[in-house]
Amino acid sequence: MLPIRFFKMPSPHFLLPLHSKFKTQEMDRLRFISFASGSNGNCFFVGNASQGILIDAGIGIRTMKKRLKEIGMDFSDILGVFITHDHFDHIKSVKPLVEKMLVPIYGTKETLSSITQLQQMGEQFQAGQRVISKEEPVIIGDWRVTAFEVSHDGTDNVGYCVEYKDKVFTLATDLGYVCENSARHIAEANxxxxxxxxxxxxxxxxxxxxxxxxxxxxxTGHLSNSDAGRFLADNYSEKLEYIYLCHLSHSNNLPELAYCTVSELLSDKGIIIGKDVELVTLERTSPSKLYVFD
Ligand SMILES: [Zn+2]
Ligand SMILES: [Zn+2]
Known part of the structure; x- marks a missing residue:
């Protein structure tokens, strides 16, 4: 199983319009990559081949630029950065992003005002910030993004549901347990x-x-491997295609352990990894593969 789909192009002189149609379809596909995930920093890209959004800005600005370049992107292709909460591993680079790269920062009122204090933001942040409310979708480019409540101990805490065409990408990190609201959004996810x-x-x-x-x-802390696995096993839906396990602790977890715990709990319910759903553990400091979805 290759995450990036390669396909044979038809011969150009034979089917040129089809060739360009395929190319457009490929460019339009939803893409996801994790740049980093864990207490050292979190940053995720969701978009297509020409633009997209970031969720969290917990890695250095130079690393972010490098990771974007590796997928053929620049800060000018980023329509906004959506912040989950105000812990440092999620907001490290908000200041340079908004002040130097002029990327708008989306977050709840409480999160943005806490970041203003924590990073001593000036007028530029006032101009570059976009206040969002939980359960009120915002349209940004071709994406519809909805913040939803998660249970954690930041000033305010959200996960994000990103809708693109007929697909739903959901991210819920830093949560002590899966509350009803989060569960509802997670249930929507492809x-x-x-x-x-x-x-x-x-x-x-x-x-x-x-x-x-x-x-x-x-x-209001974090989710354990077995909490995540039990929740996934109890709430599995056929539309779920990929599960990415994120924010693995360096001291209290191992990727193999997270993978095995979750896959065993799923298989206890008859859900088979590789057949019913794909399971991936995201690395803490190195980027994941670039996933281009069908
Ligand atoms: Zn965190
Ligand atoms: Zn946190």
Whole structure:
């Protein structure tokens, strides 16, 4: 299974209009790549071959530029950056993005005002910010983006549902549990990025002090591998094509463990990875493949 679909072009002199039609279709396809995911920084691209949006800005601006270039993009192709919440691993580069790259920043009122204080924003941020409200979709280019409530301990916390043509891409990271609102949006997804932050045993036996462990386990903390797996197994729908596990902890998780825990819980319910749905763990500091969806 190749995430990027290669196909044989018809011979140009034979079917030139069809050739360009194929090319347009390919350019129009929904694409997703994770630039980084975890407590060191989060940044995701969702778009097509010519433009798109970013979700979170938790990596350095130079790395972001490099990653965009690798997929043939520039900051001028980014219509906006949607922020999930105000923790540093999600907002690191908001200031240069808005002040130097002139990319609009979307977030809830509470998140944007917290970022204003945390990063000592000036007038440019006031001009470059776009206030959004939960459950109120915004249209940006060809995308319809809806923020929804997630349970976490940032000033305000959202996940995003991105609709493009007849497909839905949903991202829910940094959540202590899957609340009803999140569950409703996750159920819509064809492509889902969901947190699988920690393995319960690794957290209990790992280096974190008890207080921090309790914060992570709480309803406003992070989602464990088995929380994610159980939720996915109980709420599987046939339209779900890809599950990407994100925000894996460096100290309290391993990609293989997250993958196995979730795939076992799914297979207990008769859901087979590779047949019913694809399962991918996103790396913490290196980019994923570029996924071009059908
Ligand atoms: Zn985070
Ligand atoms: Zn967080």
């Amino acid at each position: 492509y889902l990025v969901l947190e699988a932050n920690y393995d319960e045993e690794m957290l209990a036996n790992g280096p974190y002090p008890y207080m921090l462990q309790e914060r992570i386990r709480s309803n």
